Amino acid sequence: MNSRRKFMTMSVAAAAAVTLLPVTEAAAKGQKYPSNIIYTDKDPGVWAKKAGSHLPQVELQNGKVVIQTLHPMTQEHYIVRHTLVDQDGNVIGAKTFSNTDEKAISRFDLPAGSKGKTFYATSFCNKHDFWVNKVQL
Helix, strand or coil, X not given: CHHHHHHHHHHHHHHHHHHHHHHHHHHHCCCCCCCCCEECCCXXXXXXXXXXXXXXXXXXXXCEEEEEECCCCCCCCCEEEEEEEECCCCEEEEEECCCCCCCEEEEEECCCCCCCXXXXXXXXXXXXXXXXXXXXX
16 A cells, blocks of 8 residues: 555656646746646636635745645545645645545745745645646745
């Protein structure tokens, strides 16, 4: 079971890295994300009815970025991972969840000098794909 979980974790991390490179380039050029590959509040694609429970919610609390996905965590359907990426494509933090976790909540330190900059919070669901919320902190 552990090797399967490690494989899934590494696969999700690799997919996020590969996906975010063209995304940050597109965002820098003012382009939107590819439809039905990356989902957002403005473009939920085929998952339009799922945005409320899959789009990562972001708050700044005492110098920490708190990401929460309002999604049930069950054996069959759960949030696999959160990632926080800055406007330059640097990964600030990532947290992988298990289907036994009670909630999908992660906390990351906000790097010095980051106030007012753009960040991308991601949430990956094992059934409803990769969601991104662009936020300015």
